Amino acid sequence: MTGACALKGAPDKEMRHMLSSILKRPTRFALVMAGALAFGVAGTALAADPVIIQMRDVPPSFYPAKVTVKVGQPVEWKNIGNTVHGATDNPGMAIQKADVTEPAGAKAFDSGFVPPGGTYTYTFNTPGVYKYICVPHEMAGMKGEIVVKK
Numbered sequence: 001m002t003g004a005c006a007l008k009g010a011p012d013k014e015m016r017h018m019l020s021s022i023l024k025r026p027t028r029f030a031l032v033m034a035g036a037l038a039f040g041v042a043g044t045a046l047a048a049d050p051v052i053i054q055m056r057d058v059p060p061s062f063y064p065a066k067v068t069v070k071v072g073q074p075v076e077w078k079n080i081g082n083t084v085h086g087a088t089d090n091p092g093m094a095i096q097k098a099d100v101t102e103p104a105g106a107k108a109f110d111s112g113f114v115p116p117g118g119t120y121t122y123t124f125n126t127p128g129v130y131k132y133i134c135v136p137h138e139m140a141g142m143k144g145e146i147v148v149k150k
């Protein structure tokens with residue numbers, strides 16, 4: 001009787017051990033997968049390097065004046081001049097309405113005044129063509145265009 005019980009107890013212990021190791025493995029597997037997934041997502045974000053547009057004083061200009069980016073890829077304006085610049089497609093800020101456009105459904109972006117050495121980053125989520133201006137230098141011809149592709 002006791003022998004049978006001992007035999008019965010042993011496989012039971014074995015089973016419990018096997019069960020727990022089976023249960024542990026998928027947990028570890030899930031952790032590794034989650035880590036790989038997180039790394040993959042981060043890797044994708046890192047892959048979308050920002051496109052840099054310089055804000056220049058002489059002549060007041062965006063360089064390059066026209067850029068093409070992908071949806072979700074950040075655009076970074078960098079004021080490399082000695083005066084204040086800006087970037088906006090807000091029609092309320094433009095002297096000539098034709099200088100600013102954006103695709104239907106897109107929200108206007110506005111850097112406000114970017115001081116010398118300053119930067120402004122914006123990420124476009126709606127594909128289409130954006131025409132924008134530097135508010136202080138619109139009439140000096142400081143205009144740009146961003147084409148956002150899917």
Ligand SMILES: [Cu+2]
Nearest residue numbers: 085134137142
């Ligand atoms: Cu400017």
